[in-house]
Amino acid sequence: MITIPYHHIVSLWEEARTKATSINQSVLISYTKKVEQLDPLYFFQKCEQFFPGQRFFWSNPDHSHMLVGAGVTAEFTAVGEENRYHQIEKQWKRFIEEAVCKSDSPNVGPVSYGGFAFDPKKEKTGLWDQFSDALFILPTFMLTKIKDQTYITINYLSDCNENTLKKLVKVEEELMNVSSLKHAGTTSIVKCLEMDPMEWKESISAVTKRITQGQMEKVVLARELRVLFQDKVNVTPVLQNLVEEQTNSYIFTVERGTDCFLGATPEQLVKKLGRKVESMCLAGSIARGATFEEDVQFGQELLADEKNLHEHDLVVQMIRASLEKVCEEVSTPTEPNLYKMKHIQHLHTPVKAKTKEERSISDLVKLLHPTPALGGFPQEVSLETIREVERLDRGWYAGPLGWMDWKDDGEFVVAIRSGLLQGNEASLFAGCGIVGDSDPESEYHETQIKFRPMLSALGGSLT
Numbered sequence: 001m002i003t004i005p006y007h008h009i010v011s012l013w014e015e016a017r018t019k020a021t022s023i024n025q026s027v028l029i030s031y032t033k034k035v036e037q038l039d040p041l042y043f044f045q046k047c048e049q050f051f052p053g054q055r056f057f058w059s060n061p062d063h064s065h066m067l068v069g070a071g072v073t074a075e076f077t078a079v080g081e082e083n084r085y086h087q088i089e090k091q092w093k094r095f096i097e098e099a100v101c102k103s104d105s106p107n108v109g110p111v112s113y114g115g116f117a118f119d120p121k122k123e124k125t126g127l128w129d130q131f132s133d134a135l136f137i138l139p140t141f142m143l144t145k146i147k148d149q150t151y152i153t154i155n156y157l158s159d160c161n162e163n164t165l166k167k168l169v170k171v172e173e174e175l176m177n178v179s180s181l182k183h184a185g186t187t188s189i190v191k192c193l194e195m196d197p198m199e200w201k202e203s204i205s206a207v208t209k210r211i212t213q214g215q216m217e218k219v220v221l222a223r224e225l226r227v228l229f230q231d232k233v234n235v236t237p238v239l240q241n242l243v244e245e246q247t248n249s250y251i252f253t254v255e256r257g258t259d260c261f262l263g264a265t266p267e268q269l270v271k272k273l274g275r276k277v278e279s280m281c282l283a284g285s286i287a288r289g290a291t292f293e294e295d296v297q298f299g300q301e302l303l304a305d306e307k308n309l310h311e312h313d314l315v316v317q318m319i320r321a322s323l324e325k326v327c328e329e330v331s332t333p334t335e336p337n338l339y340k341m342k343h344i345q346h347l348h349t350p351v352k353a354k355t356k357e358e359r360s361i362s363d364l365v366k367l368l369h370p371t372p373a374l375g376g377f378p379q380e381v382s383l384e385t386i387r388e389v390e391r392l393d394r395g396w397y398a399g400p401l402g403w404m405d406w407k408d409d410g411e412f413v414v415a416i417r418s419g420l421l422q423g424n425e426a427s428l429f430a431g432c433g434i435v436g437d438s439d440p441e442s443e444y445h446e447t448q449i450k451f452r453p454m455l456s457a458l459g460g461s462l463t
Contacts (some may be wrong), residue, residue, distance in 0.1 A: 006169045008102070009154070013165060016100040016158035017038070027158040028074070028095060028138075030110040032103035035152050035176065038065045041243065042178040042450040043143045045236045047071075050171050056113050056139065056240060057253040057262075058403060060411070064147050067403060068112060068177075071140025073155040076112065078134035080120050089135050089362040089404075090112075096406045100158075104434035108144050108151045112136045115254065115261075115401035115415060118370065118394040122387050125390055127420065127427060128395030130256035136404075140168075140176060152176065156322055179253075186238060187231040187424070195224040197393060201440035203389045205235055210385070211436040218314055219376035219385050221443075222431030224392050225451050227458065229424045234262050238421070241457035246342050250413045252401055263418025264453050266341055266449075269372065269400050270364045277327055278366065279352040281315040282339060283373040283433055284308030284347035284430040287449050299338045299345055311433045312347040313373040317380075319351055324368045327353035343452040361410035365400045373433065374398040394421070397429040428454045 006032060017028040047055050047070035058067040074095055077085035082274050092112050103109050114136030117128070133438065142153040152175075154168055199225045207219050235253065239262060246264035253262040271278040287293030287304040302308055316332060325332050330353040339348035376382025397420075404410030419428040430450035432443040 006166070009164070009165050009169060009441065010162075012100055012102060013156070013158065013160070019098065020158040023098060023208065025098070028099035028110065028155060029158060030099055030101045030103075030155045031103075032105065032108050032144075032250060034104040036194060037148065037150050038143065038176070040068045040143055040145055041240055043175065044068045044239065045157040045182060046175050046178045047141065048236070050174070053140075054258040055253065055255045056137070057251065058113065059063060059243065059251040061248050061303065062249060065133065066112065066143075066145040066380065069111075069137070069139030069141065072137055073157065074138040076114075076136045077132045079132060083287070083332070084134040085362040085366040088136050089360055091405065093129060094135065095297060099440070101343070101406070103150070103151075103153075106152060106388050107299075108146070108153065108157055108455045110138060110153065110407055111142060111144075111350065111403050111405050112138050113254070113403040115396050116365075116369070116398055116399045117162070118299040118374070118399040119383060119387065121135060121383075122394065125393040127225075127324060127393050130259040131396050136371065141172065156219045157432070160231065161440065186241070187229045187233055189227055189459060190230055191228045193226040193228070193454075195226060196446065197223070199391065203446055204434055204438060204440040204443055207389060207434050208436055208438050211434070216385065217435065218311060218372055219434050219435055220372075220374050220380045220398075220431050221390055222385070222392050222394060222398065222429055223428070223447060225428040225455075227419075227426045227428060227455070230456075232424050233421045233426060233458070234432060235242055235262070237285045238457050242453070245342055245456060247452050248339070249417070252413065254401070260421040261415070261418065263415060265413050265418065266339060266346065267414040267416060269402070269412040269414050270360045270361070270368055272355070272359070272364060272409050274409065275354045277323065277448050278352040279319055279323065279353075279368065281319055281332070281336070281349040281351065281371075281373070282335075282346050283311060283315045284312040285344050285446060285449075288340065288343060288345055295345075299340075302345065303336070303338065307435055308347060311372075311435055312349070313368050314377045317351050318372050318377060319368060323351065323353045323364075325358050325367065326357075326363065328356050329354045330411070341453075343448050343456075356406070360408035361404045361412070365412050369400050370398070371414070374416070374431070376433070379424045387411075417450060417453045419458070426454075426458065
């Protein structure tokens, strides 16, 4: 077991204290050490012992990049719509620009993780009280796994004392001393309560009339399923189920005290690495088949379905147009392909580009959110319609969630196929793109399919 030597912690602390005195403000210290391979799920579970309600987990679809964080060294928030992306970016940059950093890798260092509410202008309920309109956290401990390389990062401040430093080293030793995952099953589901299903179907009929009248081309309407459990839900086994069951998905978890937002989303919003930019268009869906032959048949039906192709094309047009404002060499295939997951398959078009000049990841998130896949088209009138007819408080559901580093790089997903755990209850969310010929019963059935990833991870199902 390789741990961070105490004398290195102290040496960086002394350097940062000198710097803090000269600039008259607290200084961040970030120390990253390459360590032996360690399962991120093991680390996530172990962190609960020291940082209950203060953990996060992130994995890309092929698990080649995984992050686990615990503790709160710094927190950055913004309320409301006004420039929230750049408010967060400005706070984060100001915090790290004077940081004292040491790392065994030029590509691993301090990372801030968090997310944004889907629509800060939407009337709020108490459901998302623990999650601000914009919230990012620099964790005290972070495990980074990049392919077969594993790193541990400790983030601490210059105004801490020596007792705190000794405690950090001791906690780090405990966190690294993990042999296996302690298996704990999910608690039993007592009841699933669909929130206003008839009213939701009626809202679809009302919206399709507006679309046929030419007020807009598409609106995404979401609904909530409230799930009641026998006991408090244990986050780790739910997360483990998502990792094992939902291949081809980004897996994410963000704890805030007694609440936890987690999910398995197929949808990347944007990734930036240097000048390279990636995004994806994911809209239009159909169920997986029970047999190989039926699955192929369903996929071919989706690729030929005019309603779904139109819905998908709106997303492609918007993402291309948005990226072309700040990027060059924006490229997409001429036809969508199929993106297959356990319960559902989607029309999918990958997007690649290069930034024209220096742009941050938050610049790109602001440009792209919300895409027509989660809001509608045109953007503003669809958002106004959602505020008017959708009873759900989306909170972070369908919002941008991800991480950003000290180089203005990062990756964000669209937080769908997700749920908010609260003690022995959970709210699950699912939405559908509504166009002129949408059928309420068909859209309702589609949401049933989209609830399945979280329901399955929680140990239940919808009949």
